[in-house]
Amino acid sequence: MNAPSIEQEPVLAMRGVWKSFPTPRGPVHVLRGMDLEIEPGSFVVITGPSGSGKSTFLNLASLLDAPTQGVIHFAGRVVSTLTEDELCVVRKERLGMVFQKFCLLTHRSAIENVMFRFRYLDTPEDEARARSQEALDLVGLGRQADQPVRLMSGGEMQRVAIARAVARRPDLLVADEPTGNLDRKSAEAVMQTFERLHREGISILFVTHNDELLRYATRHLICREGRLEDRAS
Amino acid sequence: MNRRLRAALRDIFDDVRARPGRAGLSFLALGVGMTALTVLLAVLGGLQERSRQILEELGAQVFAVTQAPPEDSPRDASRLRPHHVDYLRANLAGGAVSGIRMYDVAGPDERTIRVMATDGSLLDIRPWRLLEGRFLDAQDLAQRDRVAVATQRLSDDYGWRVGATAILRDTPFRIVGILALGSGALESETTESALLPSERTFFVPATLPPYWRPSRTMPEATLDALYVRAPAALPLETAVEQVRSLLTQPDQFVGDLSFITPEVLLQRLRKLQDTIRFTAGSIALLCLVLGGTTLMSLLVANVRERVTEIGLRRALGATQADIAGLFVLEAVLLTGIAAIVGAGGTGLVLALARDQFPVPLRLDVVVLVTPLFVATLLGAAFSFWPARAAARISPAEALRNE
Numbered sequence: 001m002n003a004p005s006i007e008q009e010p011v012l013a014m015r016g017v018w019k020s021f022p023t024p025r026g027p028v029h030v031l032r033g034m035d036l037e038i039e040p041g042s043f044v045v046i047t048g049p050s051g052s053g054k055s056t057f058l059n060l061a062s063l064l065d066a067p068t069q070g071v072i073h074f075a076g077r078v079v080s081t082l083t084e085d086e087l088c089v090v091r092k093e094r095l096g097m098v099f100q101k102f103c104l105l106t107h108r109s110a111i112e113n114v115m116f117r118f119r120y121l122d123t124p125e126d127e128a129r130a131r132s133q134e135a136l137d138l139v140g141l142g143r144q145a146d147q148p149v150r151l152m153s154g155g156e157m158q159r160v161a162i163a164r165a166v167a168r169r170p171d172l173l174v175a176d177e178p179t180g181n182l183d184r185k186s187a188e189a190v191m192q193t194f195e196r197l198h199r200e201g202i203s204i205l206f207v208t209h210n211d212e213l214l215r216y217a218t219r220h221l222i223c224r225e226g227r228l229e230d231r232a233s
Numbered sequence: 234m235n236r237r238l239r240a241a242l243r244d245i246f247d248d249v250r251a252r253p254g255r256a257g258l259s260f261l262a263l264g265v266g267m268t269a270l271t272v273l274l275a276v277l278g279g280l281q282e283r284s285r286q287i288l289e290e291l292g293a294q295v296f297a298v299t300q301a302p303p304e305d306s307p308r309d310a311s312r313l314r315p316h317h318v319d320y321l322r323a324n325l326a327g328g329a330v331s332g333i334r335m336y337d338v339a340g341p342d343e344r345t346i347r348v349m350a351t352d353g354s355l356l357d358i359r360p361w362r363l364l365e366g367r368f369l370d371a372q373d374l375a376q377r378d379r380v381a382v383a384t385q386r387l388s389d390d391y392g393w394r395v396g397a398t399a400i401l402r403d404t405p406f407r408i409v410g411i412l413a414l415g416s417g418a419l420e421s422e423t424t425e426s427a428l429l430p431s432e433r434t435f436f437v438p439a440t441l442p443p444y445w446r447p448s449r450t451m452p453e454a455t456l457d458a459l460y461v462r463a464p465a466a467l468p469l470e471t472a473v474e475q476v477r478s479l480l481t482q483p484d485q486f487v488g489d490l491s492f493i494t495p496e497v498l499l500q501r502l503r504k505l506q507d508t509i510r511f512t513a514g515s516i517a518l519l520c521l522v523l524g525g526t527t528l529m530s531l532l533v534a535n536v537r538e539r540v541t542e543i544g545l546r547r548a549l550g551a552t553q554a555d556i557a558g559l560f561v562l563e564a565v566l567l568t569g570i571a572a573i574v575g576a577g578g579t580g581l582v583l584a585l586a587r588d589q590f591p592v593p594l595r596l597d598v599v600v601l602v603t604p605l606f607v608a609t610l611l612g613a614a615f616s617f618w619p620a621r622a623a624a625r626i627s628p629a630e631a632l633r634n635e
């Protein structure tokens with residue numbers, strides 16, 4: 001491993017990253033030479049027009065997709081050259097993800113959904129259950145652990161999804177419009193949960209269309225023409 | 234490992250619960266297919282076993298020569314007679330020949346006993362087993378002793394042990410041997426009475442006068458059938474042809490003969506086998522193909538419906554192999570359970586209804602395990618493409634917002 005420095009290295013870094021998609025009318029260059037560093041412990045909020053490439057960027061950041069060109073460092077390690085199976089290991093061990101559409105297993109209870117975080121890990125069942133319960137406590141749903149998620153409100157479901165993402169403490173928590181499907185009140189509860197995780201020291205990368213949420217950010221990036229630009233908040 | 238397996242089973246259980254109709258339909262089709270397959274295997278195996286038994290009970294290289302009853306052939310001169318036995322013995326080196334004549338006689342309790350007048354060489358030809366004592370011998374025939382060999386059934390029914398005296402139609406016979414007959418396989422495949430001394434048969438020397446006849450006249454010197462064991466080196470068909478040509482020589486005057494070889498007996502069985510193989514076979518094949526394709530469409534639809542879930546799994550660290558394995562395991566489990574239920578249930582029903590079944594059945598490990606094997610193969614084969622498709626779904630696209 002690299003020597004730990006007090007001036008901590010970025011949890012995520014991109015150098016000259018391009019992402020293009022082939023289409024019948026030639027390749028579309030969605031990300032065009034992106035350079036970026038995310039410091040540990042930061043709460044980064046990304047905004048930008050629809051179709052500007054925010055989700056594309058998040059997919060690269062969460063190692064769900066590989067760049068067409070350029071280098072990505074994750075937690076001090078070059079990941080853009082890893083094989084598919086090696087990426088799976090990094091994903092399950094170090095990343096937390098929250099999606100706009102919750103992605104819960106509707107037939108299972110809240111705690112079973114959170115425990116699904118450990119489905120592809122070798123964590124012993126008892127430990128997985130204990131950590132999942134802690135995560136549910138953290139998002140304020142500790143008392144509803146055994147409730148089937150299909151009987152929960154949208155805000156509660158998203159908080160279950162967040163608990164799942166952090167049941168194993170991630171190096172980076174990535175969220176693509178997690179409040180996009182929620183009303184104001186539920187969105188507020190979800191944001192407070194993120195705020196709490198941020199205070200716990202988790203680094204957060206967060207995409208939204210809602211400018212109101214910028215007040216939670218420690219850093220605001222705007223996605224434009226395939227690049228991310230810093231905007232003083 | 235154990236925990237992983239449990240998690241996988243849980244995943245499959247959830248999926249089946251989420252789409253019970255679809256899973257039920259392919260389960261049903263597969264179950265019916267497995268049932269048909271089990272019946273097919275059990276019946277074909279049973280018929281094969283019966284063919285083997287028939288060959289065994291008739292004896293290797295053995296055939297019978299019978300003649301239509303005299304009503305149909307009025308020319309009395311053309312009947313089979315005892316001297317034909319000697320004639321064939323003299324001309325068929327290395328073989329064995331025995332003649333029989335049969336009478337149905339009322340026993341002590343008025344039930345019919347079949348009396349079979351024959352000689353000692355019968356036991357060299359038909360592979361019956363002596364349980365006790367001896368069979369008829371040359372001395373018995375020469376001295377016209379009133380001795381008899383009884384079947385086990387007769388011995389049990391009337392307490393006729395070796396040394397005991399059996400009274401038949403007021404005439405005493407000394408029992409010298411007890412004989413075990415076959416399993417009845419021959420009996421079920423032919424109505425040729427010459428081939429099947431019934432379970433209640435009483436063997437007596439061919440030279441005895443027919444005491445059991447009300448008139449007690451001397452027997453007409455004719456035979457009901459001849460048994461021939463061909464010489465070991467001679468193909469059976471050649472031996473049959475030899476005997477046929479010997480008996481139809483102008484100086485022998487024998488007409489209306491039928492030659493009953495194992496081939497003749499097995500013909501009906503073979504026809505049955507072919508019919509069953511064709512009907513049950515096509516039903517089994519149809520059901521299995523139907524089951525396989527419904528299974529495949531179930532899986533294809535599942536993959537399509539579960540794209541987001543697949544994306545989630547990939548996000549949580551599932552590899553492509555994990556995803557493919559999920560669908561293959563689900564398919565194999567479904568077909569496997571269908572096989573266990575279908576084959577096991579069918580096996581149980583067949584075992585219970587065995588006696589009512591018109592054909593013999595083979596029910597053993599092979600018949601029950603083969604469907605399971607076929608099912609596993611089927612599950613793996615039909616889930617291959619859907620599983621591959623699922624594994625190839627890009628996680629980024631699977632998780633895109635619609």
Ligand SMILES: Nc1ncnc2c1ncn2[C@@H]1O[C@H](COP(=O)(O)OP(=O)(O)OP(=O)(O)O)[C@@H](O)[C@H]1O
Nearest residue numbers: 021022023028030049050051052053054055056057
């Ligand atoms: N797999 C793909 N193939 C082709 N084009 C794609 C693909 N994925 C994304 N794109 C294109 O890339 C561009 C950026 O898409 P992306 O989803 O990153 O935008 P976004 O900023 O997240 O938009 P929104 O705010 O609406 O979610 C879009 O024009 C989209 O059509």
Ligand SMILES: [Mg+2]
Nearest residue numbers: 054055056176
């Ligand atoms: Mg997007």
